Amino acid sequence: SSKFVLSQVHPMWQEPLAIPGGDRQSPIDIVVRKSIFDPQLRPLKVQYDPRTCQQIWNNGYSFLVEYDDTTDKSTLKGGPLEDQFRLCQFHFHWGENNAWGSEHSIDRRLYPAELHLVHWNSDKYSLFEESVIEDNGLAVIAVFLKIGKRHEGLQKLVDALPAVRHKDSVVEFTKFDPACLLPENIDDYWTYAGSLTTPPLTEAVTWIVMKQHIEVSHDQLAVFRSLLFTSAEEQLQRSMVNNFRVQQALKGRTVRSSFT
Numbered sequence: 637s638s639k640f641v642l643s644q645v646h647p648m649w650q651e652p653l654a655i656p657g658g659d660r661q662s663p664i665d666i667v668v669r670k671s672i673f674d675p676q677l678r679p680l681k682v683q684y685d686p687r688t689c690q691q692i693w694n695n696g697y698s699f700l701v702e703y704d705d706t707t708d709k710s711t712l713k714g715g716p717l718e719d720q721f722r723l724c725q726f727h728f729h730w731g732e733n734n735a736w737g738s739e740h741s742i743d744r745r746l747y748p749a750e751l752h753l754v755h756w757n758s759d760k761y762s763l764f765e766e767s768v769i770e771d772n773g774l775a776v777i778a779v780f781l782k783i784g785k786r787h788e789g790l791q792k793l794v795d796a797l798p799a800v801r802h803k804d805s806v807v808e809f810t811k812f813d814p815a816c817l818l819p820e821n822i823d824d825y826w827t828y829a830g831s832l833t834t835p836p837l838t839e840a841v842t843w844i845v846m847k848q849h850i851e852v853s854h855d856q857l858a859v860f861r862s863l864l865f866t867s868a869e870e871q872l873q874r875s876m877v878n879n880f881r882v883q884q885a886l887k888g889r890t891v892r893s894s895f896t
């Protein structure tokens with residue numbers, strides 16, 4: 637029988653005492669009126685190849701949709717980026733209800749969920765693992781999710797999630813084009829220097845936070861919440877909800893916008 641702890645009494649992981657550097661941590665609240673329009677920010681160039689999609693893995697924090705990043709087939713460049721970056725995975729963060737769940741906020745407004753498309757700098761490094769510790773090693777596109785109409789493109793992913801209910805489970809997942817999860821307008825975004833929001837929390841990320849959100853249905857998000865933080869062997873199962881990090885101090889950083 638499935639006895640799940642419905643509300644989270646303990647955070648997903650303990651915030652470490654010593655954070656690497658600590659002056660460019662993520663996520664943050666984006667104060668719109670304090671962001672600076674930068675006319676030199678170029679449009680983003682996203683070129684994803686659905687054939688590089690490989691599997692879904694429940695890593696105990698979220699579920700990662702993983703891509704073959706051994707060649708430059710699914711890439712991101714332009715925007716604030718000087719180099720070419722390779723897509724390695726995307727995942728989400730969400731709440732136990734629709735009132736919260738995103739990691740970033742816009743003028744303190746939280747969304748029920750947030751998508752992260754994680755890319756690493758393949759001009760400078762040969763492996764994702766190397767890029768994770770370098771200050772311009774990673775670029776993450778963040779897209780807010782709002783409850784509304786059903787997202788047709790997401791449904792293929794939602795249908796696969798019961799197969800990765802427990803931590804450490806993996807299921808083959810192919811031919812998924814992550815571009816279908818981007819909003820129509822990807823030219824309007826905020827960007828700032830930050831960190832991973834899950835361990836190792838390294839300060840290697842150029843964040844690109846989309847202004848326009850996407851819509852998913854209540855039922856689609858409910859399937860995210862049916863996942864578990866815990867592995868099949870564990871006695872006490874815990875629902876995978878509230879897998880977001882607390883917001884971090886801006887510490888004098890500037891958030892730039894690509895739009896006025």
Ligand SMILES: O=S(=O)(O)/C=C/c1cc(Br)ccc1O
Pocket residue numbers: 700727752754768776831832833834835836
């Ligand atoms: O939430 S993010 O900051 O995008 C964390 C990304 C991430 C980085 C590593 Br390394 C492993 C799994 C992950 O989900």
Ligand SMILES: [Zn+2]
Pocket residue numbers: 727728729752833
């Ligand atoms: Zn994330």
